[in-house]
Amino acid sequence: MRVVVAPDSFKGTASADSVASAVAEGWRRERPDDEIVSAPLADGGEGTVEGFAVARPDGIRHDVEVEGPEGPATSAWLELPDGTAVVELASAAGIELWGTNQPFTASTHGLGEVIASALDAGATRLLVGVGSSASTDGGAGMLAVLGARIIDADGDAIGPGNAGLADAVALDLSSMRPVPAGGVVVLCDVSNPLLGPFGAAAVFGPQKGAEPDDIPVMNGNLSRLAALGTVDPATPGAGAAGGTGWALLQWGAEIRSGAESIGAELGIPAIVATADVIITGEGRFDGQTAAGKAPAYVAALAPGRTMLVAGSIDADVSAFPAAVSLVDLVGRDRALNDTIDALIEAGAALARRASEPDLS
Structure with a gap:
């Protein structure tokens, strides 16, 4: 057989x-x-870059030192011959890097650094896996690294994590790095909205250390950020990775099923058909x-x-x-x-x- x-x-x-x-x-x-x-295989979470690297030996791995959710971390992205860069949140801002169980302070800053590294190297298309997140910051840390300004009432940058969102009064995307010519595809295995009982805080917050009394506060902070943007927080997948899905949509990305998209990229349907x-x-x-x-x-x-x-x-x-x-x-x-x-x-x-x- x-x-x-x-x-x-x-x-x-x-x-x-x-x-x-x-x-x-x-x-x-x-x-x-x-x-x-x-x-x-992978579905956009931990192991996405590794999965591509195994299936695509023609890819080039780039290690990146980033500011993870709890200090310095080493992440990586994979450069494919057609200019596509495969990026994953898990190795830059993932829950495996998070040990303090403080859900209000974890940031997606590291993911922004990996994306920026790929863009600096000339990536013309991004595949971004967003599973296994440690944060519930609505992707604010990532947006800031890519040039967005999220400011408080004094005109200063807000603090990190979900807690920082409580002070946000304006979101300015005018200086953000442009989406690469080939687009940005978010590889996601959930369809949760950003807010509400099925949103990022309510569903995924407890996995990141949030107590029941924390959920309404975290949801309110995410709602404050959402009110400053143009993306409907009810969009399926907006709640992925603590709201990073919403932030990537705000940048101009599209969300697709992680396993299905990765499977298509790796030719899994053809491989399976002959088994x-x-x-x-x-x-x-x-x-x-x-x-x-x-x-x-x-x-x-x-x-x-x-x-x-x-x-x-x-x-x-x-x-x-x-x-x-x-x-x-x-x-x-x-x-x-x-x-x-x-x-x-x-x-x-x-x-x-x-x-x-x-x-x-």
Whole structure:
């Protein structure tokens, strides 16, 4: 059989590339004669640049030292031969870089620095993954780095993070760097608006340390920023990455499904079309997966031929002929602490399932 392994990363434990390699190793133990094709994916979050780098060896990686949400950090962007720059928020202003649990102060400043680096190098098109954000600043830090002026009543620049938005009285985009000729595409796996009960603060704030009493304050600060702009805060995806989606729209970007857009850029539909079996996966398969995350995208490309591996499974998997949860397979401790070994076992388990009569 021809087997394509196309997982997302297991956030915080294994990159998409290492997940694919481990699953493939386990599969080969049981079915050594099968052809295996590794096609790691991303949906705009952690691992987006890495995923492109693996699939596009003709790309050039550029490391960038940035001001992360909690001090200096090293981010990167990938230069493709056609002038496209692949950028991700996660390595510049991501939640993995954030340890103080202070949701009001985290900024997207680092993302702005990475985008500026790509523009300085002559990028003619940007693909910006915005998943895994630490901040809820409405993208204000990013906008400021790119030349926007967000000022308080005294005419001074506002402070960082969501807290700084409370002082904003004007948003001036006239000195912003222009959008590159080929445009800016925001790779996003959520469709939340900026404000309200399904907005950036209410839905994602608790993941970044916000307490229940913080949510209305954070939402109010975002509302203050939104009132200064021209983009409708109800636009789907405006609430992505703590409102960074709204800021990028304000700059002139367009929002697209992360997994679908990345898959198209990497040629995943053509790769999957020739496979007998496809294996996809992510760290947590739950109710949010269907909103456009990698496993849902891959399963839609190859219904009935797609198997699933996940760290944990908390949603219906009837669309998959076989599914393995690492937690159920090896226990929670091993799933978290020995993820690669657990994934090897999962690959072997899926291969055994593929050899059963109803799947052969």
